[in-house]
Amino acid sequence: MIVEVVMGSSSDWAAMGVADDLLREFGIDHHCHVLSAHRMPDDMFRFAETAWDRGVRAIIAGAGGAAHLPGMLAAKTTVPVLGVPIPSKHLQGVDSLYSIVQMPKGVPVATFAIGAAGAANAALFAVAMLARENPELHAKLQAYRQAQTEAARAMTKDLQ
Numbered sequence: 001m002i003v004e005v006v007m008g009s010s011s012d013w014a015a016m017g018v019a020d021d022l023l024r025e026f027g028i029d030h031h032c033h034v035l036s037a038h039r040m041p042d043d044m045f046r047f048a049e050t051a052w053d054r055g056v057r058a059i060i061a062g063a064g065g066a067a068h069l070p071g072m073l074a075a076k077t078t079v080p081v082l083g084v085p086i087p088s089k090h091l092q093g094v095d096s097l098y099s100i101v102q103m104p105k106g107v108p109v110a111t112f113a114i115g116a117a118g119a120a121n122a123a124l125f126a127v128a129m130l131a132r133e134n135p136e137l138h139a140k141l142q143a144y145r146q147a148q149t150e151a152a153r154a155m156t157k158d159l160q
């Protein structure tokens, strides 16, 4: 897989499924699965340790609450990790955001917005990373942006 999409629990799918949809729309070879630093530490280590040699170009990792998954993956691989804070029940995902974004210097996780918007942007960011070497993908990304601009321009008529 060129992009791996991982999440701490199947309960994260409401947000993370949006990343899956977008990667599918752009035709990116990817795989979505549950992987938890807390509940499956050995699996998580194995996954991270082999990621580079498996040719993975980006890992999109979603987690909620004490969201250690993205950071622990980043600690174990040099493949870029894109972290998505999942909305949590009691703290609405602010806990997830802080857990993911406040990495110590030297172990970066690119951190996105809380929830589905963050998952979408992580997928689009991965597409942008891949587009430099893939002109067809770049054209698709530009078309996506253009369609978004046209949709936004058309919104004014809804204001009555």
Ligand SMILES: Nc1c(C(=O)O)ncn1[C@@H]1O[C@H](COP(=O)(O)O)[C@@H](O)[C@H]1O
Pocket: 007, 008, 009, 010, 011, 012, 035, 036, 037, 038, 039, 062, 063, 064, 065, 066, 067, 068, 069, 070, 086
């Ligand atoms: N943050 C983590 C990790 C981790 O970081 O390893 N593993 C699971 N979780 C999170 O726990 C929340 C509740 O999970 P359950 O709904 O399964 O109880 C989920 O948002 C998941 O990402």
